[in-house]
Amino acid sequence: MRIDALDAALIRLLTDSPQLPVLECARRLGVARGTVTSRLARLHENGVIEGIVPRVDPRGFGYGLTAFCQVEIDQKVGHDQVAVALGVAIPEIVDMYTVTGASDMQLRLVAHDAEHLQVVLDRIALVPGVARTASSIALRTHLSGRMVPLVETAAVSAD
Numbered sequence: 001m002r003i004d005a006l007d008a009a010l011i012r013l014l015t016d017s018p019q020l021p022v023l024e025c026a027r028r029l030g031v032a033r034g035t036v037t038s039r040l041a042r043l044h045e046n047g048v049i050e051g052i053v054p055r056v057d058p059r060g061f062g063y064g065l066t067a068f069c070q071v072e073i074d075q076k077v078g079h080d081q082v083a084v085a086l087g088v089a090i091p092e093i094v095d096m097y098t099v100t101g102a103s104d105m106q107l108r109l110v111a112h113d114a115e116h117l118q119v120v121l122d123r124i125a126l127v128p129g130v131a132r133t134a135s136s137i138a139l140r141t142h143l144s145g146r147m148v149p150l151v152e153t154a155a156v157s158a159d
Helices: 005-016 022-029 033-045 079-089 114-125 148-158
Strands: 065-073 093-098 105-111 130-137
Touching: 005 022, 005 033, 005 148, 022 033, 065 079, 065 114, 079 093, 079 105, 105 114, 114 130
Parallel strands: none
Antiparallel strands: 065 105, 065 130, 093 105
16 A cells, blocks of 8 residues: 555654544644545555554553563474463563574563563463573663654655
8 A cells, every 4th residue: 555645644643642533633634534534444444554552661560671582482383372372371572473593483571670571481481382482681772663754754755
């Protein structure tokens, strides 16, 4: 799907303020309410926008540590089965990917502190199909979930 400047502006607006009503979006963008409604429907239908939800910062409720965990899985079990089991058992996993390279999966975790991280890593190791893990702690987050510049670049290249 091609994204234009209005789509990009609407996405930026709702990224910054996800609870804005359609009428207020229309007012701020200088377009009709129906235009915003149809643009949102098109963006949803084409999978550009999956949902409009508040951005949650785990630090705001005590999860001040971010870590990455590389998981090697037992190849007899399979990625999907391990992914489902991890997702059910470990709420501290905020992102999970099957990857190429030395490990099979990459997880982004949050924890209260290093002691809590150790508990989370121990729970991951107990999940059936997990053969080995390696982890590293993030010292500082520079970017996370950044999509607006990508959308704006796509809109410019479409014009």
